[in-house]
Structure formats: structure tokens, C-alpha cells
Amino acid sequence: MSAEQTRQKNRNVVLYGIGTVVFMLLFVFFVLRPMYYLICEWTGITGSQFEASETKNLAIDENRAVKVQFLAMNNATMPWQFQPEQSQLTVKPGEVKQVYFYAKNNTTNDMVAQAVPSLSPFEATNYFIKTECFCFNSQPLAAGESVRMGLVFQIDPDLPAWVKTLSLTYTLFDITDSAGATAASFNRLALHNL
Structure with a gap:
């Protein structure tokens, strides 16, 4: 084989x-992501859990x-204290209930957190109606600050x-790094809570 052929x-x-790398990237961004959201919406795994x-x-x-x-748990890299104020509640389907979760930033740094819900059994996801939830928004807390976060929900009587x-x-x-937690964002939060 000649050098030119090589x-x-x-x-x-x-x-x-x-070409393979470009195709894979296009597949991930334009096919796989929408497919993931369609599957989640179809199965009820996450979709409606993030919407009021x-x-x-x-x-x-x-x-x-x-x-x-x-139940409340922290991701492995999350140093906050995080817990429900009550561990369980008996609910009659159709009635509106409110519960609270407590979070405290135990660090010396301002941080931003995001709560991600999971409901089991997953077949009940479409029957669990959240009208207000701290999981709909990120939660910025200054160093040493704590917050009481509310959840308002009801269970559809059509629950199996x-x-x-x-x-x-x-x-x-x-999510501090991805949220770009700055002093300005904490000031906006403080003004919003006045």
C-alpha cells in the first residue's frame, strides 16, 4: 500500500x-431528549410532578x-438538613391538604437547591395533584439560613x-453552580419575601 493510499x-x-460523533450528538439532542419526555409523560413517571x-x-x-x-433525602453532595415536618398523613381522596418540609443550609456558603419528587406506586402519579410545591422552583438559602417549604395537594378520588x-x-x-447563585439572586429572593 502506498503512502498516498494510507x-x-x-x-x-x-x-x-x-460523522459518527456528529450523528450521535444530533440524535441525543433532537431525538432522545423528546423521546424521554414523551415516555415520561406517557408513563406518568415525572412529567406532571413538576407542574402546578x-x-x-x-x-x-x-x-x-x-x-x-x-420522605426527604439529600443527594450525596448536598450538605443541607432536609426533612418533612410530619412523616405521614391520612387523607380522604378529594380533600385539600397542606404539609411542610424543613430545610437548613448548614454550610458557610450561599447555596441553591432543587427538590426532585418521586411518587410510588408510580401508577398513582396522575391522581396526586400538587397545586403548590417547593419543588416547582429552586430554593436559594444563604449560609446558615433555614426555610419552611410548603406543599398543597389533593388526591383524585379516581385513584385505583x-x-x-x-x-x-x-x-x-x-444546583448552586448551574443556578449561578449570586448576591443579586439572594437579594431578589429577600425582596420577594417582603
């Missing part, structure tokens, strides 16, 4: 490699009680009868 073969391999719903005027099912367990207990878990993630 160079041409090497060029073809490099161009094939670059309006409180519905649902008939309260006085003959049924559903136990709702509240076999579901007797729901477990709502929030995992708290440190």
Missing part, C-alpha cells in the same frame, strides 16, 4: 469518526382513607382502589 484511508477513518395544577373541586370520598408517607398507601419522596440536589 493517507486516504486514514482521512476516511477520521471523517467517518467525526389548579385545586379541583372534587367530591370528598368519606368512605376511603389513603395514607401518604413523606388497590392503592392504600402513597410514598412521596423528595431528593434535594445542590
Whole structure:
């Protein structure tokens, strides 16, 4: 094989490699991501968990009680204290309930957190209606600051009868770097809370 043939073969391999990388990136950004959201929406795994719903005027099912367990955990890199104020609550489908979670930034740095919910069994996701939730927004806290974060929800009476207990878990993630936590963002938060 001549030197020119070797160079041409090497060029073809490099161009094939670059083409493959470009194709993979396009696939990830334009196909895989929308497919992920479609699957999540179809299965109810996450989709509606991050969106506020309006409180519905649902008939309260006085003959049924559903136990709702509240769990809180931190991602491995999150140093905050994070816990529900009550670990469980008995709810009649249709009634509106409010519960609170407590978070404290135990560090000496200003930080921003994001709570990500998970509901099990996952078949109940479409029947658990959150009208207000701290998970809808990031939670900036100054060093040493604490906050009481609310959740207002109701359970649709159409929840399948076999579901007797729901477990709502929030995992708290440190998003300080991606949120660009600056003094200005903390000042806006303080002004908003006045």
C-alpha cells in the first residue's frame, strides 16, 4: 500500500469518526431528549410532578382513607438538613391538604437547591395533584439560613382502589453552580419575601 493510499484511508477513518460523533450528538439532542419526555409523560413517571395544577373541586370520598408517607433525602453532595415536618398523613381522596418540609443550609456558603419528587406506586402519579410545591422552583438559602417549604395537594378520588398507601419522596440536589447563585439572586429572593 502506498503512502498516498494510507493517507486516504486514514482521512476516511477520521471523517467517518467525526460523522459518527456528529450523528450521535444530533440524535441525543433532537431525538432522545423528546423521546424521554414523551415516555415520561406517557408513563406518568415525572412529567406532571413538576407542574402546578389548579385545586379541583372534587367530591370528598368519606368512605376511603389513603395514607401518604413523606420522605426527604439529600443527594450525596448536598450538605443541607432536609426533612418533612410530619412523616405521614391520612387523607380522604378529594380533600385539600397542606404539609411542610424543613430545610437548613448548614454550610458557610450561599447555596441553591432543587427538590426532585418521586411518587410510588408510580401508577398513582396522575391522581396526586400538587397545586403548590417547593419543588416547582429552586430554593436559594444563604449560609446558615433555614426555610419552611410548603406543599398543597389533593388526591383524585379516581385513584385505583388497590392503592392504600402513597410514598412521596423528595431528593434535594445542590444546583448552586448551574443556578449561578449570586448576591443579586439572594437579594431578589429577600425582596420577594417582603
